[in-house]
Amino acid sequence: MRDWLRGEPTLIVRGHGATLIDAHGREYLDANSSIWTNLHGHRHPQINAAIRRQLGKISHSSALGLANEPASLLAEKLVRAANPPRLPRQPALAKVFFSDDGSTAMEVALKLAYEFARRSGRSSRPRFLSLAGAYHGDTVGAVSLGHIALFHRAYGGLLFKSEKVMSPYCYRCPFNRAKPERADARDYRRCNWECVGKVEQKFARAAKTKTPITALVVEPLMQGAAGMIPQPRSWLRRVAEITRGHGAQIIADEVMTGFGRTSVDNASPDGLFACHHEGVQPDFLALAKGLTGGYLPMAATLTTQAVFDAFLGDYSEFKTFFHGHSFTGNQLGAAAALANMQILTTPASICARRALEKTLRQELESLWTLENVGDIRQVGLIAGIELVKNWRTRAPFELRERVGIRVCDAMARRGVLTRPIGNVIVLMPPYCTTTRQIKQMVDALREAVCEVLENK
Ligand SMILES: *Cc1c(COP(=O)(O)O)cnc(C)c1O
Helix, strand or coil: CHHHHHCCCCCEEEEEECEEEECCCCEEEECCHHHHCCCCCECCHHHHHHHHHHHCCCCCCCCCCCCCHHHHHHHHHHHHHCCCCCCCCCCCCCEEEEECCHHHHHHHHHHHHHHHHHHCCCCCCCEEEEECCCCCCCCHHHHHHCCCHHHHHHHHHHCCCCEEECCCCHHHCCCCCCCCCCCCCCCCCCCCCHHHHHHHHHHHHHHCCCCCEEEEEECCCEECCCCCEECCCCHHHHHHHHHHHCCCEEEEECCCCCCCCCCCCCCCCCCCCHHHHCCCCCCEEEECCCCCCCCCCCEEEEECHHHHHCCCCCHHHCCCCCCCCCCCCCHHHHHHHHHHHHHHCCHHHHHHHHHHHHHHHHHHHHHHHCCCEEEEEEECCEEEEEEECCCCCCCECCHHHCHHHHHHHHHHHCCEECCEECCEEEECCCCCCCHHHHHHHHHHHHHHHHHHHHCC
16 A cells, blocks of 8 residues: 555546556556456447447436346346357256346355255255355455455454365466476476365265355356466366266356456357356356446346245245345446447457457467566466466565566556566456557566566
8 A cells, every 4th residue: 555655646547449548648558458347448339339328318227126128138138148059958047136246246146055055955054165266356255255365364254164175276286297397397287187186075075064065166267366377178077067966056256257258169159158168057157347348337146047946935935035236237337238248249259359369379478488487377368477486496476576566567667557466467458459469468578577577
């Protein structure tokens, strides 16, 4: 906070496409899509027009006891997108609960899963399993599901206990047999799936107690705030099978990964959600950040008919889901989200995303030559570059050295804005980013690393 007060903040006043403009007229590339929210760029004509059209009708009316047009249309569209035809025999995601942001979308999933487990007789004290390094938001329930000590430690006294299991952080896997000092130090993919074994162990142990694990909470394909930790192929499918095998539910937190962020699936190019890439249909799907194209705060939690039905009853049974927010189903947000969904499924957008993913991959390759680049992790249009003291030893920098922050400051001086996660630099460009702009982002990163770390 003191550092923030000392400096003069960059004051953003305008934007267009992948560009942000500050009060001095300086231009920057929005290299993390305004903290992972923006999809198609700033001031997109179609989204702007949709919001304007909605402004001409109404901005907000309560969703308590009332429906509204754009939110209902959006719910239908989300249900369609969340049930691609090639996921047979999975329970459909049939119902949508709107809220305000990623944290509330997760609170909703948590409370629904908790009550569902109790009402279905599965457990009187439902327990949740989530991954090491997990981040599911900053409200108290979401924090309880998270496992980032730096963010969460201070509030320990406020939290309920959730179970933690090893996440497949291959680069720093304790079971990794590749010797770092060897030339193949970057080949860390030989393994026996110990991380999946750990999940099985957790479920098996809990199954013998009075409190089985009732739900697995997971960021599919890539954990975001943990430091952009990708899951190796088939990890999610295997873990989902174990979860189902123990009769537990799956809560997929796609707040970051949703809406095409994790790449275009060749088998179903308009597939928008990460868990479907692994053929997994969760019982709960939490969406936020990109839902409105990153224009307005709005979130959704999708779930199954079975969960919905557990909250039906006569008035006097008081079985309703006692949860709601003032701005639930906000019309402006819903109008923006409808426009966003429309753009996402156009061939032009699919094509652009595919090309962009490839360009990003090609450009990032050049960073491997840097002494301080330990790992480059990319899933679709999300990339994390882990900086280390030396790639051979993988020795991490101490957090207090502020290496990530200093590198991002040096990138900002080169007109590229992003934020680090500890020693991991995040590149998550808007889908409208051009090849030239991607090059500019990666060049700025390379030069910044050299400036801060190599020519001390
Ligand atoms: C950002 C994020 C959240 C929290 O969303 P907010 O809108 O910031 O509350 C939850 N889960 C994941 C995976 C996220 O990336």
